[in-house]
Amino acid sequence: MFTGIVEETGVITALKPTPNSIQLTVRAIKCARGVRLGDSIAINGCCLTVTKLGTSKGGKTLVFDLLKETWERTNLSSTKVDSVVNLERALAVGDRLGGHFVTGHIDGVGIITRWERSGQDHVLEIAAPIEVRHYLVFKGSVAVDGISLTVAAVTRRGFKIWIIPHTYEVTALRSRKVGDAVNLEADLLGKYVGQFLKARRT
16 A cells, blocks of 8 residues: 655666566665565556665665566556656555555556646646546546646546646656656545445446
């Protein structure tokens, strides 16, 4: 379980296909402190398991094995060496919940259709797949590349959000552009309510 409060950005240092997976290596600083094999880290909002630890100039390296399913259903398939990614360690008991409950299970991939500065802030519009649009509500929560954000408007094709300067500066959004793919996770509570209502109708 995560909160959608990105702790730092990391840099992909290697992508290596193996017979059974894609081996992803990320350089990290804060999220590498005290990490152990088997720990969960959210990479662009996708919950992955640390399978190897190493060292690198400028920080430590964390290695993850991505199954084909994960590779094909997330925006990690569009990353490359030197890509910047959002990192968050799993929520510990007693930690503050600054964002919202984020599972790290990606519901779909969206496409950035608008990304521009507006005053001190930025406006971000995303075209979202139907499986995510079902759960979008005005002022509701959504995770974009693992970032807990508030929906400012629901559009016909997706949604709009406002990005404050702090979020822009400390997350990988600063490296994104129109046309880029982003991982989306709908609000967990909304999904439970939707499933409950669906079950009552059947």
